[in-house]
Amino acid sequence: MIDLTTNEEQIERNARYCAQNDIILPTYDEMQRPQIVPEAIKAELKTIAREAVHPRNLFRVTWENEPVEHGGTYGGVNYLELPAVLTGVPARIVGLVGKWFPTGAHKVGAAYSCLAPTLVTGQFDPDKNMAVWPSTGNYCRGGAFISRLLGCKSVAILPEEMSQERFEWLKNMANETIATPGCESNVKEIFDKCHELSRERGAEVFIFNQFEQLGNHLWHHEVTGPAIERVLSELMGPRDRVAGTCVSSGSGGTIAGGEYIKSKFPHAKLAVSEAAQCPTLLANGFGGHRIEGIGDKHVPWIHNVKNTDMVVAIDDEDSMRLFRLFNEPVGREYLVSKGVPKETVDQLGLLGISCVCNLLTAIKFARYYELTENDFVTTVFTDSAGMYQTRLAELEEARGAYTRDDAVADYALLQAIRTDQLLELRYEDRKRIHNLKYYTWVEQQGKTYDEINAQWHDRDYWSSIYAVKPKLNRLITEFNERIKVYRKQ
Numbered sequence: 295m296i297d298l299t300t301n302e303e304q305i306e307r308n309a310r311y312c313a314q315n316d317i318i319l320p321t322y323d324e325m326q327r328p329q330i331v332p333e334a335i336k337a338e339l340k341t342i343a344r345e346a347v348h349p350r351n352l353f354r355v356t357w358e359n360e361p362v363e364h365g366g367t368y369g370g371v372n373y374l375e376l377p378a379v380l381t382g383v384p385a386r387i388v389g390l391v392g393k394w395f396p397t398g399a400h401k402v403g404a405a406y407s408c409l410a411p412t413l414v415t416g417q418f419d420p421d422k423n424m425a426v427w428p429s430t431g432n433y434c435r436g437g438a439f440i441s442r443l444l445g446c447k448s449v450a451i452l453p454e455e456m457s458q459e460r461f462e463w464l465k466n467m468a469n470e471t472i473a474t475p476g477c478e479s480n481v482k483e484i485f486d487k488c489h490e491l492s493r494e495r496g497a498e499v500f501i502f503n504q505f506e507q508l509g510n511h512l513w514h515h516e517v518t519g520p521a522i523e524r525v526l527s528e529l530m531g532p533r534d535r536v537a538g539t540c541v542s543s544g545s546g547g548t549i550a551g552g553e554y555i556k557s558k559f560p561h562a563k564l565a566v567s568e569a570a571q572c573p574t575l576l577a578n579g580f581g582g583h584r585i586e587g588i589g590d591k592h593v594p595w596i597h598n599v600k601n602t603d604m605v606v607a608i609d610d611e612d613s614m615r616l617f618r619l620f621n622e623p624v625g626r627e628y629l630v631s632k633g634v635p636k637e638t639v640d641q642l643g644l645l646g647i648s649c650v651c652n653l654l655t656a657i658k659f660a661r662y663y664e665l666t667e668n669d670f671v672t673t674v675f676t677d678s679a680g681m682y683q684t685r686l687a688e689l690e691e692a693r694g695a696y697t698r699d700d701a702v703a704d705y706a707l708l709q710a711i712r713t714d715q716l717l718e719l720r721y722e723d724r725k726r727i728h729n730l731k732y733y734t735w736v737e738q739q740g741k742t743y744d745e746i747n748a749q750w751h752d753r754d755y756w757s758s759i760y761a762v763k764p765k766l767n768r769l770i771t772e773f774n775e776r777i778k779v780y781r782k783q
């Protein structure tokens with residue numbers, strides 16, 4: 295559970311520290327509906343770049359940032375709808391766009407939601423503690439960014455084979471960056487490094503393990519889910535229906551946004567995808583793959599498996615080929631020649647590699663359920679192509695320049711996506727996946743036998759996480775009030 299044990303003296307110290315450093319914290323309600331953010335803060339945002347290390351950028355931890363580099367406040371939720379001429383299915387596939395968060399990825403929200411509760415309860419001391427962010431890239435970038443805004447030290451831990459852009463970015467943001475052996479799916483090595491740091495540095499380090507931290511789940515349930523809901527309310531007509539949400543699983547956080555949608559639309563389903571080269575959910579499988587950000591050879595602790603309806607494996611080669619089609623000028627020209635509207639093609643750079651995987655998941659889901667133009671399928675475009683330009687260069691080096699023939703073949707691949715490597719989950723399939731958690735979390739990572747059983751059997755386990763939101767809102771508001779008092783002194 296999210297620990298709300300308070301330490302009064304440390305809360306006072308933290309509030310004083312935030313007053314000195316001009317920090318104010320956004321509540322969950324403000325991240326969910328940034329229109330309610332005080333006008334004075336909006337006025338400040340107009341003078342601040344989206345990527346600036348400025349504490350007011352904490353108020354850009356929302357899906358509603360205006361899509362500009364500098365000085366934007368809030369527009370509507372950022373999303374992109376992909377038309378049937380591109381996807382090959384009539385269903386309306388809509389994805390929230392993560393590029394407009396500071397850091398260019400939504401993971402900054404998960405990072406904030408793991409750290410903020412510890413700050414306002416006085417469990418974390420920004421003066422003394424070092425925030426450790428184990429990740430495959432975007433979460434540790436988000437964590438390093440949040441740490442800088444809060445003026446505390448950070449350690450980013452990620453596998454050495456992650457994209458060069460991630461490492462470059464971290465150089466200027468994290469106090470320490472640790473590269474662990476292996477690729478995207480080598481998460482056990484990250485966990486080992488965290489334990490090593492704890493042993494060596496003791497109480498100084500504070501590990502925010504996104505794969506187990508329920509603050510990550512909470513943020514997506516209470517911020518991403520309502521953002522998807524708002525887009526749906528904008529787009530849906532009286533005859534339309536929400537068929538479901540399709541997202542890949544890295545830490546398992548984003549999945550909670552789909553759970554929120556399920557709670558609001560009774561027919562909606564939730565499909566969770568992973569790389570076919572590492573089919574852990576589908577087949578207890580393991581392996582390396584190239585879809586950065588997802589699929590880590592284990593079932594995250596924060597994944598409520600009982601509420602997942604389908605698992606889907608996506609070939610990393612398909613994701614890479616389509617990523618090229620969407621980003622190479624020849625590919626884009628070809629898409630326009632096939633009738634994909636130019637304004638859509640111009641926006642395809644909003645999809646990073648795992649976003650292509652999410653799109654493919656949505657297409658498979660739409661094919662499986664034979665969805666029509668009255669069915670909405672929602673997904674999330676976590677980050678953008680900006681994080682993977684070196685991957686494009688590597689592909690060009692390995693395969694030669696992208697040609698029209700490549701574009702023809704890749705567009706045909708997209709139209710031919712079918713329902714292979716997919717499983718609609720029965721009760722016992724869900725149980726099988728949930729049981730896999732035991733080996734990672736109870737045997738290796740110190741979770742209790744009682745809690746893993748509670749996740750499956752206790753009807754209140756997951757809903758009690760959502761019940762924490764109003765308490766956190768209150769704690770953050772009270773904390774901001776204390777900051778105000780110290781500022782005046």
Ligand SMILES: Cc1ncc(COP(=O)(O)O)c(C=O)c1O
Pocket residue numbers: 399401430431432433542543544545546547548549586587588646648649676677
């Ligand atoms: C690019 C990218 N896609 C997808 C994900 C998966 O999101 P989640 O961790 O919420 O499951 C991540 C997570 O780090 C990511 O960085």
